[in-house]
Amino acid sequence: MERFSKEQEDALQLLSSLQKLEFWSFKDLQQLPAGLRKLTSLKILLVNCCPAISSLPNDALPDSLEMLDVYNCSEELKQQCRGLEGTDNALEFPCTFF
Known part of the structure; x- marks a missing residue:
């Protein structure tokens, strides 16, 4: 599966x-x-062992998020994730990546 269908995205909401x-x-x-x-x-x-994912959703992550873990994923x-930690909108929660 390369991406979620419209129906799957709607169901997630x-x-x-x-x-x-x-x-x-x-x-x-x-x-x-897209609607995370x-x-x-x-x-x-x-997010673990998803090598084809190269970026987070364009509309960002929910404000309620306390932990983001990215393992065995693309370098991009x-x-x-590393960039999020160093911006004015820095993550206020642990972001780990390996």
């Missing part, structure tokens, strides 16, 4: 109380769902 979301071993997934910012209860986002995604 219905999970308004979702607090933890993990993406594991999606080898061909090129992007995370709308998951207003999301506290933990884990890791660099974007």
Whole structure:
């Protein structure tokens, strides 16, 4: 699967109380769902072994996010996470990347 369908993205938005979301071993997934910012209860986002994902969603991450872990992913995604830590909009939560 390279990307989520419109139906899958819409269904994800219905999970308004979702607090933890993990993406594991999606080898061909090129992007995370666009509407992650709308998951207003999301506290933990884990992305592991998703080498085709090169960036975070354009509309950013939810304000409720407390932890972002990125493991075994593309160098571009890791660099974007590192960049988030050094900006005025710096992450106020742990961001780990390997």
